[in-house]
Amino acid sequence: MDSISNMDSISIKHIEKGKNQVLIILVLGILTFISSVFALGLGSSKNLDMLTVWKIVLFDIYDFFINIDTVLGNVWYNLSGCITSSCDTRSLMHGIEREGTDIQNSMIYDWRLPRILAAIVGGIALAVAGSLMQGCLGNPLVSPLTLGVASGAALGAALAIVLGFTILSVPALAIVANSFIFSLIVVAIIIQLGKMRSISAESYILVGIAITFICGAIVSTMQYFASDAQLSQLAHWSFGSLSRPNTKNVAFMALILIALLPTALKWSWDLNALSMGGDEFAISTGVDPDKIRKNILIVSALMTSIIIAFTGLIGFVGLAAPHMSRLVVGNDFRKLIPCSAIFGSFLMIFADTLGRTLFAPVVIPVGVMLSIIGGPFFLYLLLKRGDHH
Amino acid sequence: MLKDISFSIKSNQVVSILGVNGAGKSTLIKCLNGILKPKAGKIKIISYFENSAEINLVDISSLDLVGLSKVMSYVPQSVRTSFSMDVFDVVLLGRKPHIKWRITDKDRHKVSETLRYLNLEDFAFRKFDQISGGERQRVVIAKAIAQDPNLFLFDEPTSDLDLKNQIQIMKCIREIIKDSESPKSALIAIHDINTAARYSDKIILLQNGSIKAFGSPKEVLTEQNIADVFGVKSSVVLTEENYIRVLIDDEI
Numbered sequence: 001m002d003s004i005s006n007m008d009s010i011s012i013k014h015i016e017k018g019k020n021q022v023l024i025i026l027v028l029g030i031l032t033f034i035s036s037v038f039a040l041g042l043g044s045s046k047n048l049d050m051l052t053v054w055k056i057v058l059f060d061i062y063d064f065f066i067n068i069d070t071v072l073g074n075v076w077y078n079l080s081g082c083i084t085s086s087c088d089t090r091s092l093m094h095g096i097e098r099e100g101t102d103i104q105n106s107m108i109y110d111w112r113l114p115r116i117l118a119a120i121v122g123g124i125a126l127a128v129a130g131s132l133m134q135g136c137l138g139n140p141l142v143s144p145l146t147l148g149v150a151s152g153a154a155l156g157a158a159l160a161i162v163l164g165f166t167i168l169s170v171p172a173l174a175i176v177a178n179s180f181i182f183s184l185i186v187v188a189i190i191i192q193l194g195k196m197r198s199i200s201a202e203s204y205i206l207v208g209i210a211i212t213f214i215c216g217a218i219v220s221t222m223q224y225f226a227s228d229a230q231l232s233q234l235a236h237w238s239f240g241s242l243s244r245p246n247t248k249n250v251a252f253m254a255l256i257l258i259a260l261l262p263t264a265l266k267w268s269w270d271l272n273a274l275s276m277g278g279d280e281f282a283i284s285t286g287v288d289p290d291k292i293r294k295n296i297l298i299v300s301a302l303m304t305s306i307i308i309a310f311t312g313l314i315g316f317v318g319l320a321a322p323h324m325s326r327l328v329v330g331n332d333f334r335k336l337i338p339c340s341a342i343f344g345s346f347l348m349i350f351a352d353t354l355g356r357t358l359f360a361p362v363v364i365p366v367g368v369m370l371s372i373i374g375g376p377f378f379l380y381l382l383l384k385r386g387d388h389h
Numbered sequence: 390m391l392k393d394i395s396f397s398i399k400s401n402q403v404v405s406i407l408g409v410n411g412a413g414k415s416t417l418i419k420c421l422n423g424i425l426k427p428k429a430g431k432i433k434i435i436s437y438f439e440n441s442a443e444i445n446l447v448d449i450s451s452l453d454l455v456g457l458s459k460v461m462s463y464v465p466q467s468v469r470t471s472f473s474m475d476v477f478d479v480v481l482l483g484r485k486p487h488i489k490w491r492i493t494d495k496d497r498h499k500v501s502e503t504l505r506y507l508n509l510e511d512f513a514f515r516k517f518d519q520i521s522g523g524e525r526q527r528v529v530i531a532k533a534i535a536q537d538p539n540l541f542l543f544d545e546p547t548s549d550l551d552l553k554n555q556i557q558i559m560k561c562i563r564e565i566i567k568d569s570e571s572p573k574s575a576l577i578a579i580h581d582i583n584t585a586a587r588y589s590d591k592i593i594l595l596q597n598g599s600i601k602a603f604g605s606p607k608e609v610l611t612e613q614n615i616a617d618v619f620g621v622k623s624s625v626v627l628t629e630e631n632y633i634r635v636l637i638d639d640e641i
Contacts, residue, residue, distance in 0.1 A: 011497035275472040286458035
């Protein structure tokens with residue numbers, strides 16, 4: 001069929017546009033990677049400047065590959081060490097001569113690297129969850145915390161800290177498990193309400209707000225009767241911080257994210273139809289809005305809960321990253337989701353690095369830094385939206 | 390509530406549904422494409438192509454939404470969005486029932502062909518929310534065409550448009566149906582009697598959820614029927630071009 005092989009100018013332009021968008025995403029990805037490399041070298045330690053850090057890391061990588069036979073010989077030792085105790089480069093590089101001193105290695109691999117990895121994983125998860133939520137609820141002011149995930153997590157944390165009511169008795173993970181489980185309970189309640197009466201996108205948001213009030217009321221009551229130490233601990237939990245997750249935690253977060261990402265991407269076309277035209281428009285292209293809304297809320301809640309259980313509350317990323325990537329690649333979710341992920345990890349790396357270098361050696365938690373940037377940004381969003389309409 | 394609805398549409402026919410607000414026009418359309426589900430009863434489509442005298446019995450309640458969207462395409466009254474896309478991408482959404490993930494050249498070709506057919510090439514890369522109401526309606530119709538259905542369902546396609554756009558859209562719909570080499574038909578829920586009379590082959594007149602009359606505009610739009618259903622006195626005239634025009638005199 002000749003008419004198809006001679007592509008018309010409109011189709012050609014569409015292909016070009018698509019290619020440009022992919023190129024932009026690749027460039028942004030590379031820039032984010034460079035910024036994470038940069039972030040590894042930034043810090044308040046005097047004998048650990050950028051060049052030293054990278055000398056150590058590059059030599060370690062070189063030594064690792066030169067001595068790959070030693071590594072493979074130790075592989076069972078390393079894996080069992082990873083699972084039973086801490087998962088760090090000491091076990092990975094067991095028996096190989098290290099370039100830096102013990103202190104330097106500890107700074108780089110035990111302090112900085114986990115935070116950067118946590119920033120990347122957390123940034124991707126929150127940003128993707130945010131773009132999914134905005135798409136399925138048809139509202140650009142929605143974030144992954146809108147449906148009460150945050151208030152459920154706060155409730156779980158408060159129950160653990162103030163009342164000592166924990167679901168998991170392992171002390172190190174008690175608060176984490178509580179936050180995770182209670183935020184999922186909240187989402188389950190909302191989904192169940194959605195099943196009972198088929199509720200619209202707006203109603204989901206209103207129910208989320210109502211649940212946030214209820215959980216907030218319970219937490220406030222507990223705070224009123226809590227001791228000073230407990231209040232302080234709860235307050236600190238609510239400032240999302242990347243110091244808390246260790247490498248093992250980050251690996252766990254990453255595994256869950258990797259398991260959920262393909263499902264999220266698979267919904268791209270459905271989200272394109274649903275966010276573009278609303279429920280009836282989506283049905284006309286074969287999308288079931290109720291079913292897909294329910295599934296997306298579950299996946300988005302899982303992604304968000306697993307991150308904030310470990311880090312505490314982190315807002316702004318889930319709201320801002322999709323908006324920033326919409327400005328760059330438009331509203332096709334096949335490109336919006338990867339681009340949001342990249343913007344999300346960049347925002348987290350940026351905020352975290354700024355927080356630990358601005359008033360060094362004081363570390364401002366990433367949640368606080370993001371809130372500081374978030375307010376003005378949100379105002380800008382509202383003004384831009386006002387202009388538009 | 391709709392009761393005992395039974396009618397037939399031949400291929401390449403434009404059928405309008407008329408009735409007062411609440412008679413069930415939109416409801417009927419939405420039952421066909423899966424937006425509303427019948428509490429009792431089944432919906433069956435029997436289709437046959439006059440050339441081949443082939444009879445296909447399709448039980449709609451057995452088709453899932455994707456299956457339905459390959460057979461019929463619904464054009465809502467208006468589409469408002471918070472997440473605007475390029476016009477090309479909106480029309481491309483019509484290909485969604487036929488796409489797994491990747492867009493093929495054939496899909497793109499269908500979209501640009503449709504844009505050209507509806508004089509929308511210049512708008513291909515404009516944002517959907519930055520074009521006028523009439524242009525938006527044409528884009529949504531383009532999306533329905535790109536979907537390649539056998540049946541088009543229109544829900545009040547002219548209500549939000551000014552007079553000239555109303556005529557253009559109805560002419561456009563008629564052209565799509567009559568020009569097509571493959572069997573395509575349109576079912577239009579509309580409240581403007583004269584627009585329906587001028588552009589339809591058949592009219593379904595709904596009253597209280599049942600079909601009061603079904604046939605050609607001449608057969609259905611009698612002064613008696615109009616008085617019964619709409620509660621107005623009217624005069625029905627046959628124009629020179631041989632279509633019905635209803636002149637409303639007064640309420641009854």
